[in-house]
Amino acid sequence: MKTIDVDRTLCDNHGQCAIAAPDVFRMNADGELEYEATFDDALLDEVEEAIDVCPVQAIFLKD
Amino acid sequence: MSTPTVQVPYLNISDPSFAMQSEELRAAREQSWYARTNYGIAVLRYDEVSKLLKSPKLSQGSAKWPAHNGVHGGLFYDWWTKNLLVLEGEDHHRIRRLLNPAFSPRLIKDLVPRFQVLANELIDSFIDKGECEFIRDFAEPYATRVLTILLGIPESEWPTIARLASTVGLALGVTFKQDLDKVDAAVAELYEYAEGLIKDRQANPGEDFVSRLVLANRDGDRLSDEELRNALVLLIFGGMDTTRNQLGLAMQSFMHNPEQWELLAERPDLGGKAVEEVMRINPTVTWVTREAVEDFTYQDLFIEKGTTVHLFTQSSGTDPKAFPNPEMDLLGEHAPHYGFGGGVHHCLGHFVARADMSEALPLLASRIAQPYLTGGDEWLPDSGNTGPIRLPIGFTKRS
């Protein structure tokens, strides 16, 4: 099963991932990223879209 | 507002002589993280710009622009109040989700060879003269033809697109109200253009960018023809002048830093770094505007609901607190700039803009040596979106 890894040294809290895949990524009240490392297979397309749209390309999928 | 403990600087940002890269602004940034202005507050330092740009307490501030100018109806008004840039919340996110896949960096990469051919063709047209008007001869045709390539329309139509987009651009100027009829007529023409494009791709869908938008759907939801048309007009409008101006500013920055130009000529792989450095120290979008959606306190400042907040890009990108060596340095490691904005409204077209400019700059550097101003340059003011209108330069042709 694939898991998500966000490189926090790159992530700049733009929140584009939370727009693309709201079931997996969300922005808290302080405007900071929170996410689940594991996700339902049905959400893979959304997660791949989040990876694509991240302006700083900080999101990675690991096996 | 609470009584500030330090003296808060004041900036008149709509004064035509107001300059971003000035002693006045540097002194203000040294004194305080923000300044008061004649139109809201201005945030000057890197950490604060970074934080507030993505704050859920602030929303897009440009929505009320037509109303500010006494414009309450018409084609431009209808388009403006429904486009991605000013929509908020789920209305914004829904459109953004449907547009995103067409802007995937993997798809943009396929266009790179065409950007290179285009850049070389434009350089060929003036290289033997030893001089050119950089905006007319390079930046404008390049920026516009990149869009025609992206949209899959004949490149020969670029002058029409450029003219229409510039006319709509009058809407951003101080004479907006007088120009309204012209602006609305140009929006009508752009609509016709976009509608033709959409019909064509609906009838003959391919693998191209507009076909992807036409076919885009998510969970059964798709863009209506009207939403698609509004989006295409926004792409033409938001992608053209910005790229043209940013290329002009890049040339200016490299003329001030000739050793960096030489480095780029030797190391074309630094094209991407060149774009980031230019946008950090000399961004065309000099500020991004937000508006407080509720009362809140940030650091020592109480910000009342409805307050306009300008996030200054050049000032934050050269803030000595975040960049101890703020000078242009293609080999340096620098924090990200905010020349493409940030947060939910982060530029949708940045992969395109980064890809096309990072091809153009090293190709220019590899063929043109020692560019210098020959006189007669003209500039937009520093408020909002800036850059050269005319930039006559001379140079030595490299052999």
Ligand code: HEM
């Ligand atoms: C050097 C070139 C460019 C610069 C400097 C630039 C800059 C920006 C900035 C600063 C924003 C955020 C505005 C705000 O938050 O108020 C933005 C948004 C946007 N840009 Fe760009 N841009 C460039 C090129 C492009 C291109 C080529 C396209 C399209 C092909 C494009 C499409 C958009 C769109 C659609 C938005 C609105 C996004 C939203 O509100 O969700 N831009 N751009």
Ligand code: HEM
């Ligand atoms: C999509 C890319 C665009 C970006 C990045 C962008 C960015 C900006 C920024 C940062 C400002 C300064 C904020 C302000 O003063 O309100 C600005 C000003 C403005 N922009 Fe844009 N804009 C874009 C597209 C557009 C479009 C499509 C229009 C409308 C036709 C537009 C209309 C305005 C207006 C009306 C202002 C206010 C001018 C001023 O206050 O001096 N922008 N733009």
Ligand code: SF4
């Ligand atoms: S889109 Fe990228 S930068 Fe933005 S919050 Fe998500 S991971 Fe971080």
